[in-house]
Amino acid sequence: MFSKGFHQDGYAAMTTGKKMESKGTQIHLPLIGRGSRGELSDKVMFSQVKSPPEQLNNGQLLGGSQMNLCNGGAGAPITGLVPKIPNGYGDQKKPMASLTHLPKRPPVDIEFSDLSYSVSEGRKRGYKALLKCINGTFRSSELTAIMGPSGAGKSTLMNILAGYKTSNVSGSILINGKERNLRRFRKLSCYIMQDDCLLPHLTVKEAMHVSANLKLGKDMSVNAKKIVIDEILDMLSLAEACDTRTINLSGGQKKRLSIALELVNNPPVMFFDEPTSGLDSSSCFQCISLLKSLSRGGRTIICTIHQPSARLFEMFDFLYTLAEGQCIYQGLVPGLVPFLSSMGLHCPSYHNPADYVMEVATGEHGDWVHKLVMAVNKGNCGRGQSSTSSSSSSVPQNFNYNNQNKNNVKKEALEIVIDKPTCTVIDMSEPTLNTDKEKQIALPNATNLAPVTCTTSLLDSSESFTKKPVNSGFPTSGWKQFWILLKRTFRSIMRDQMLTHLRLCSHTVVGLLIGFLYYDIGQDAAKVMSNAGCIFFTVMFTMFTAMMPTILTCKYLICITQSSSSPLVDATHL
């Protein structure tokens, strides 16, 4: 079990097969992942290091991560993925952070078939098909990338899967093999947009507290919420910035905070719209590493991405490529180059396969889209196809993804939370959700913070969930939400120097102006119209100054919603 363990000192431990050291109260258990990749739990990040040739030649050590992504790229400098806390994610001597007190959630597999979507282009022009009968499966514990040229329909697909687009959609979307219940699915998923919509004047910790109060509500004590927040901040290396206002955070930190705000209620499905946009290469790498580690915790991570570097590309598990609203490849990332080769499209050596498939999708190599769509529909690519098409693939020939997947997901899921005095083991590998499958393990020195038990039957309408009325599913009452949001807004307004100063100045100036214009009109009956004018002017001014921030906020929301075709912004963020 420890033979492929990871070590903070790079690849050394991988070669020696040494047992990982336990730090403090934490036992760092390596996760044995599919395809022998270096695998991550919630507590580690990937880091890429150059590996000496003799180790790279040993497929046992680096497995899938040592794949040469370029077809026929033998002799190319090969790099491998070795788990380690990367720079910028905290002091390497610090014990690794992990998430153990989050609400328990079920793993979620999303399957869609014959999915089509069209939009009306007006009476005369009829409907335009944006997605054309596409099929696919996005699994838990996988980091899935949706790629494709601009306008291919990536955001549209993700919005449909997330449930933000429902009209004019045909086809079926199954969640763990059952018809999707949108209301319940929304509670199990989160959508993190390209632009980080954070309140600029709240500190990281305050934003997290608001999120925890809204999302965890009365299910948890104040102390337990604090522990959850600290764990998440620790894991995402935001602990040092916890008192920094979000306006002062770096781009990477903002992205991590967006993720942290959503992680509070531990959604098993996370959608990311271009998570790396606007980040430098190092932050991109850290961001994708983080997503990968989240996926290894049993979550289903789906993100759209534009032309990732080869280094980022090989970190994804599953690739779904769209062109003109149709799927031109779906399968494991190592299977892409062999699949394209089998179709007669040979990715040149030293060429980033992500770039190559984008070139193919945009038609730079000829009109291949239709042929690829046909091949995909015939089942020539997919999860089981990564090793069969070509010997040039670095994936071992006898690698059976499906079997491997089942076993390894189970191991990962069982190992993921064993690192705190009191911990809960959740058998996340079972798609049928049942609270009986949750086993409590009490370790020595148990704290009084029992793991929070949340319903795991959100997807299963036959279970206890149906006993409650559907609209009672919010963790906090309407009044409580109102109170939390009111406090948050008050705090934000008070800290907004610019707005507060401007308001004070404008009220003073307008007050002086009105006073000057209508000076001494009170006792003269001949000036009754001036009295009316004064009252009208004062009322209008007060009303509009109170209304303007709301109008501007709504206008801003509508603008960003229209420009990014993204779902409405979560109230947690704004």
Ligand SMILES: Nc1ncnc2c1ncn2[C@@H]1O[C@H](COP(=O)(O)OP(=O)(O)OP(=O)(O)O)[C@@H](O)[C@H]1O
């Ligand atoms: N409401 C709409 N009416 C008409 N066309 C639309 C509408 N929504 C989306 N489209 C079109 O659908 C296509 C797919 O849009 P989508 O936003 O999904 O693309 P994308 O692959 O995410 O692109 P990008 O990478 O540039 O964000 C685009 O050509 C877009 O113009």
